Structure formats: C-alpha cells, structure tokens
Amino acid sequence: MRIALLGAPKSGKTVYWSALFHAFQDEITIPPLTPKIKQQYREMNINKKVGFRIDITNKWLEKQLAYNSHMLDAQPITKWPDPTMDLDNLTADIKFDFVELDFDSSRSTYTNRVNSYTRTIEVDDPPGGLFNDTVHSIGHINRLRQADAAIVFLPMDAILKAITKTELDLEDIKQFNIDAALKGIKKVLEDVRAKNKYDDTFPCCFIISKSDECKAEDFPQVEDFLYNQDYGFINLISKEYPDMIICVCPTGILNPDTGNFQALNLEWPFLFAAAATIFRNHYDWMEKSEQDKRIARRYDNEAENSAKKAKKHSDKAQYYARKARELASRNLFARGWAFLARGESVRRYRQDELLFHRRANDHRSEADEKLETAKSYRNAAGRKINFANDDKQLAFDTWSSLSAEGAHRKIRIMVAGNMIEDFVDNIKSKMKR
Numbered sequence: 426m427r428i429a430l431l432g433a434p435k436s437g438k439t440v441y442w443s444a445l446f447h448a449f450q451d452e453i454t455i456p457p458l459t460p461k462i463k464q465q466y467r468e469m470n471i472n473k474k475v476g477f478r479i480d481i482t483n484k485w486l487e488k489q490l491a492y493n494s495h496m497l498d499a500q501p502i503t504k505w506p507d508p509t510m511d512l513d514n515l516t517a518d519i520k521f522d523f524v525e526l527d528f529d530s531s532r533s534t535y536t537n538r539v540n541s542y543t544r545t546i547e548v549d550d551p552p553g554g555l556f557n558d559t560v561h562s563i564g565h566i567n568r569l570r571q572a573d574a575a576i577v578f579l580p581m582d583a584i585l586k587a588i589t590k591t592e593l594d595l596e597d598i599k600q601f602n603i604d605a606a607l608k609g610i611k612k613v614l615e616d617v618r619a620k621n622k623y624d625d626t627f628p629c630c631f632i633i634s635k636s637d638e639c640k641a642e643d644f645p646q647v648e649d650f651l652y653n654q655d656y657g658f659i660n661l662i663s664k665e666y667p668d669m670i671i672c673v674c675p676t677g678i679l680n681p682d683t684g685n686f687q688a689l690n691l692e693w694p695f696l697f698a699a700a701a702t703i704f705r706n707h708y709d710w711m712e713k714s715e716q717d718k719r720i721a722r723r724y725d726n727e728a729e730n731s732a733k734k735a736k737k738h739s740d741k742a743q744y745y746a747r748k749a750r751e752l753a754s755r756n757l758f759a760r761g762w763a764f765l766a767r768g769e770s771v772r773r774y775r776q777d778e779l780l781f782h783r784r785a786n787d788h789r790s791e792a793d794e795k796l797e798t799a800k801s802y803r804n805a806a807g808r809k810i811n812f813a814n815d816d817k818q819l820a821f822d823t824w825s826s827l828s829a830e831g832a833h834r835k836i837r838i839m840v841a842g843n844m845i846e847d848f849v850d851n852i853k854s855k856m857k858r
Contacts, residue, residue: 426702429569430550431610432578437634437676438550441578442515443493443506444678445695448688449479450494459833466526466829473523473540475696475826480518482545501684515548519699523822542819544706546699570616574628574701576694577610581635581647581675588646614666626840628701630672630694631659637677637689644835652837652844660842667841672697672827674836690834696823704820710813717806721799728795735788742781749774 432438466474481487493506523540549568614629639647651659651673663671674697677689752760753771763769827836838845 426544426699426706427547427549427568427572428698428702429572429575429613430548430578431569431575431613432634433580433610436578436580437632438578439493439506440678441632441634441676441691442550443490444497444686444688445691446479446481446490447494447497447686448691449477450481450491451478462830462833463526465833471825471829472526473822473825474526475823476522476524477692477696478520479695480520482516482518483514486515497678497686502679502686515550517546517548519544519546521819521823540819540822542815544699544703544816544819546702569613573705574630574698575614576630576632576698577614578632578634581633581638584633584647584650585639585643588643588650611662614669626668626670627666628672628698629669630674630697632694633673633675635677636675637679637681637687639675654842659837659839663839664842669840670845671839672836673839674831674834690836693827693831693834693836697827700820700823700827703816703823707813707816707820710809710816714806714809714813717802717809721802721806724795724799724802728792728799731788731792731795735785735792738781738785738788742778742785745774745778745781749778 430438466472481490496502496504496506521540521542521544549572551569614627633647633651649657651657654660659671659673663669672694674690674694676691676694678686678691680687748769749771752763752769752774755763760771828838830836831838
C-alpha cells in the first residue's frame with residue numbers, strides 16, 4: 426500500500442509530515458463533535474467516527490521527524506524543519522480507531538470504541554526537483570508508478586501570488602503550473618494512471634498547504650481560482666482527468682494570531698489517501714483469494730483424477746482376486762494345464778492383486794493429500810476474503826467520516842469537473858466492488 430507525495434521544492438511536504446507526526450504520534454486523537462457536524466453524521470446515517478495514530482517504522486526518519494516535531498513545540502515557532510529532508514521510502518504503521526456516536530446524548534461524546542485496525546503504509550517522497558527538471562531519477566519515477574494514491578502539494582503562497590492579478594488569464598494559469606511544478610507532476614500522474622492495474626478511479630488529494638497564510642477575505646478569491654467552472658485550476662485538472670477522484674483540502678499548522686502550532690485539517694488528506702490505498706489493497710486480497718480458489722480447484726481436479734486411478738486399480742485388483750479364486754477352485758490337472766498353456770497361477774494372480782491394491786492405495790493417499798491441499802487453499806481464500814472485506818469496510822468507514830466532516834472544513838471532492846456531495850456513494854459507484 427503506497428502513497429506518492431508530489432510537490433515542487435518548498436511546497437510544504439516536509440513541514441506537513443513533521444506536523445502530522447507532531448499531532449498524531451502519541452495517541453489516538455478523536456476530536457469532540459460539534460452539534461453541526463453531529464447533525465451531519467445523523468443525516469448521513471453515519472454512526473462511527475475515526476481517529477488514528479501514526480508510528481514511523483524507519484527509525485532514522487522517526488528520529489528526524491521527532492527533531493522537527495520538537496521545533497513545532499516552540500511558542501511561537503521560530504525555526505522550521507529542513508525543507509531538504511528526504512522522506513523517501515517512509516513506512517508508517519497506522520492505527521485506526523472508530524468510535525460509535527451517541528446520538529441520544531446532548532453531549533459531544535461517544536459511547537465506546539467498536540473497531541480498531543492497524544495497517545502499514547509506504548510513502549514515496551521524491552525530491553521536488555524531479556518535477557521541474559532539476560533532478561532526474563528513473564528509480565524515483567519507477568517507484569511512483571507503483572502508487573495506489575497520490576497527494577499533491579499546492580502552496581497557498583503561490584495561489585495568493587496568482588490571484589493578485591486584477592484579472593486572471595490563461596498565462597497566469599500557465600505560470601502557476603510552472604511555479605507549482607504541475608507540468609512534471611501531471612506527467613507522473615499520467616504514468617501512475619497508465620500503470621494502474623485496476624480499471625477504476627484513481628484517488629488524488631490536492632493539499633493546499635500553508636493555508637494559514639490566507640486571510641479570510643482572500644478565501645473567496647482562492648476558491649474561485651481553484652473551482653471556477655471556466656478557468657478554475659482544480660476544475661480544469663478534474664475535467665482533464667475524469668477518471669481521477671480528486672480531494673482538495675486546505676491545511677495549515679500555524680495560529681496566525683499567536684504564531685504557535687495549530688493543526689488545520691492535517692489528518693484528512695492522509696486519511697483520504699490511506700483509505701484509498703487500503704481500498705485498493707482489498708482488490709489485491711480478492712485477486713489472491715481468486716488465485717487460491719483456482720489452485721484449490723486444480724487440486725480438486727487432480728484429486729478426482731487420482732481417485733479415478735485408485736478405482737481403476739482397485740477394480741483391477743478385484744479382477745485378479747476373482748481370477749485367483751476361480752483358478753484355486755479347479756483341480757490340480759486344470760491348474761497345471763493353465764500354467765503350461767497360459768502362464769496362469771494362483772500365486773501370480775495373488776501377486777497381481779497385491780500390486781494393484783498397493784497402487785490403488787497410493788492413488789487414494791494421493792487423492793486425500795490433494796483434497797487436503799485444496800481444502801487449505803480454500804481456507805486461505807476465505808481468510809483473504811475476510812481481509813479484503815476488512816480493508817473495504819475500513820476504507821468506507823474512513824471516507825464516511827471525511828464525507829460527513831469535509832464540507833465544514835472546506836474540503837471538496839470532484840470527479841470529471843463536478844463537485845460531489847455524496848462522496849462515499851460516488852466512490853462505490855465509480856470504483857470496482
């Protein structure tokens with residue numbers, strides 16, 4: 426399960442990961458529900474909310490992220506993580522906890538935790554220069570092509586620079602593409618989608634990083650720049666790639682009034698992409714299950730053939746047993762004549778009977794072994810189906826939380842240039858089941 430991080434130099438990738446680690450490294454964090462979001466959950470018939478914890482398994486990267494996290498403890502923050510930090514090949518164990526919502530209570534609380542999952546996610550974070558032709562690496566490109574989902578970083582400062590124009594035109598959009606290294610990023614997205622082994626929608630989350638730099642009065646212009654039906658940046662990408670389901674999420678880490686750390690939507694881009702990799706992993710489990718079923722059927726057929734051979738040899742043994750009894754019932758002269766004329770003897774028939782009995786038993790044992798092997802593959806297939814169903818449920822539960830809370834956090838979902846309200850149902854219809 427692999428996520429590709431795509432962004433120009435200084436687009437905020439390192440700071441985002443440092444902040445995500447800072448906010449979710451210690452414990453399962455499940456914020457309280459506001460009455461408005463709680464009502465949204467009720468209306469959407471969603472009764473579980475997700476929290477998660479992130480554990481970095483690469484010890485060196487964990488040490489680096491812990492160092493960066495310490496910087497974010499300063500009040501106010503005066504020093505920022507090194508933007509050149511290499512997060513490539515980051516591997517994280519993600520623990521998801523879901524709690525059941527208590528709709529009967531007036532409190533913003535939950536009843537109890539009902540589901541816990543742990544999944545391992547791999548992250549490819551190539552250098553930003555890969556997308557503006559200052560870095561060339563076939564190895565990075567090949568790894569990115571294996572991604573199950575992508576996170577693209579669009580820095581708010583570049584957007585604000587673009588919207589300072591009195592009237593946006595195509596040249597401004599082209600310049601933004603250059604500033605955000607979108608030319609190279611879109612090439613990678615095309616490669617990833619071309620290598621996609623599943624005929625479904627490719628998930629991609631656009632993080633609007635550094636959103637804490639945007640003043641409230643500027644946000645309508647930012648949304649126009651992103652979503653305008655004629656020239657909206659995200660809208661154009663969504664129309665260009667109708668097979669992508671695009672999540673757009675503003676993120677920030679700074680309280681603009683105090684300069685202290687304050688997480689804004691850090692979890693949702695990662696949860697969107699992680700759920701996408703987990704959902705697509707359920708395809709892998711289903712494929713492996715089908716492979717096990719095919720192998721089980723092959724062993725069933727082989728067992729059937731061995732059983733047929735066993736019966737054939739058993740019939741042959743019975744035939745020689747009958748011939749031995751018939752010959753033994755004759756008088757001495759008849760038995761002697763049978764031996765001289767045709768080489769028949771009770772002893773030879775008994776030997777042939779024993780030989781074919783042994784062969785029949787060998788084939789029965791072979792059939793039993795093949796049936797046992799087929800059974801083990803069928804059991805393995807059943808376990809993989811359970812794993813697949815767990816992955817699918819985990820993905821949809823996570824996406825349901827995003828769907829319920831996203832609108833209140835300025836998170837948008839787009840497919841083929843259209844804003845999607847019923848996010849989970851749309852995914853279910855767009856993606857293979």
